[in-house]
Amino acid sequence: MTPVIEDRLLDLLACPRCGGELGPGEHSLTCFSCGTSFEVRGGIPVLMPEGIDLEHLAEEEKLGEIMTGEPASEKDAVSEEQWKLSKREYWDFVRERISAGKTIVNIGCGVDTSFLELAEGNTLIAFDLMRSLLEKLRDDHGSRFNVTGAVQSLPFRDDAFDAICCIDLIHHEPDRLTAIFGSFARILAPGGILFLEDINAWGLTQFWKSKMMPRRLHGALREGWHRMKGSRHRPAPYEFPTDVFGSMRMLEKTGFTDIEAVPLKSYPNTGRTGLSLYGKLSSSDRVQRYHNFHYMITAKKPEST
Ligand SMILES: [Zn+2]
Known part of the structure; x- marks a missing residue:
């Protein structure tokens, strides 16, 4: 058998x-x-853990479908290029910092094929809430180890991984960050590294909404705006950009060390005007680290705790 x-x-x-x-x-x-x-x-x-929120799951499934479509407008095409560049920057950074023989999990992997480029000499685990995306990754892109589950209750042993990759996931659970970072620390081996990326509440084109406006008002305006425009990347109501400084503080509290925000050149989800604004201001290292659309943070679990 x-x-x-x-x-x-x-x-x-x-x-x-x-x-x-x-x-x-x-x-x-x-x-x-x-x-x-x-x-x-x-x-x-x-x-799956017990009592997983099915409504939430249905929203995620819709999102997964939307993200496999074609760009509709020129703005979408500009943005799409920047999404690609953003992914490239993230994975290039990860690749440079990972030596062979590592066990790496991509939490909330979707159909991100760039992850699979690390396969040579490493053990890669693709982890997502949606089995359909993992099946696609397995059937079309040869992903060998795939696990369906929820970030709220990661089905992995303590100290299982040398590295965790996690892109654009935590803004789906903005109120549970402490628990999520705690479970990241649990499944990382001592000395293991977290490569975290998320939508930045301090992003140049969005901080006036995500930091200056009450969250409910922002949510309602955003919903109306996306409906009017018929946008492709329409966020679910519970999603909210996370704060790069807040995430760094929280990681420190969780016990992570060597916490750093990585400078990024890409700026997705905007048209030419927003992109050119970022281009002008991003000669500043601070803007590249803390006011990009995505922030990327690396953090280490200490060798001995
Ligand atoms: Zn059990």
């Missing part, structure tokens, strides 16, 4: 409900501690 999943992957997993060890069955994994069984389909374990 072929195992339901490879041992290399099984060694990294833990029960999302109680943290217990998982044992393989014919089509499932079962927790030795709480007895819960989790389905495995096509080698992809579905390790």
